Amino acid sequence: MGLAFRALASIKHRGFAMALCFALIAPVAFAQxxxxxxxxxxxxxxxxxxxxxxxxxxxxxxxxxxxxxxxxxxxxxxxxxxxxxxxxxxxxxxxxxxxxxxxxxxxxxxxxx
Known part of the structure; x- marks a missing residue:
């Protein structure tokens, strides 16, 4: 159970990190x-x-x-x-x-x- 919880937490952290990176980069990529x-x-x-x-x-x-x-x-x-x-x-x-x-x-x- 502990291993599954850590794996799920790791996935959530990666997802959050990717969303944060996209949020910071997107305005520059779409700036006009x-x-x-x-x-x-x-x-x-x-x-x-x-x-x-x-x-x-x-x-x-x-x-x-x-x-x-x-x-x-x-x-x-x-x-x-x-x-x-x-x-x-x-x-x-x-x-x-x-x-x-x-x-x-x-x-x-x-x-x-």
């Missing part, structure tokens, strides 16, 4: 960005490729537009444009609140490996 956010992200990546400061900052507020400069974009362009030009896929991971701002998280997978 609102269309406007995805469009903004893609426009900003296109601006990085084109090295266009005006297009990169277009969706930002005044503080973002003033805080970003061409030298900063040049650095991002030098690192990312060659890889972006070869293609990529983007996946929305979710959002979080950081210092009073909503931050949207994306994963980029570059086709160049």
């Amino acid at each position: 960005a609102p269309q406007q956010l995805e469009t903004t992200m893609k426009n900003m990546l296109a601006a990085v490729q084109a090295n266009s400061l005006a297009n990169f900052t277009a969706a930002g507020d005044a503080a973002f537009q003033q805080g970003m400069n061409q030298a900063m974009l040049d650095g991002v362009n030098a690192q990312l444009a060659p890889r972006l030009n070869q293609g990529y896929t983007s996946t929305f991971l979710g959002s979080l609140n950081q210092l009073g701002y909503t931050v949207y998280l994306w994963k980029l997978v570059f086709k160049d490996g």
Whole structure:
């Protein structure tokens, strides 16, 4: 009887652990960005490729537009444009609140490996 009880308890613990893992992973697996956010992200990546400061900052507020400069974009362009030009896929991971701002998280997978 004791052995059967331990086996049943072990199965219940495993089932609970699997349900908990699924509950934690499912929101990430099923996260979808609102269309406007995805469009903004893609426009900003296109601006990085084109090295266009005006297009990169277009969706930002005044503080973002003033805080970003061409030298900063040049650095991002030098690192990312060659890889972006070869293609990529983007996946929305979710959002979080950081210092009073909503931050949207994306994963980029570059086709160049």
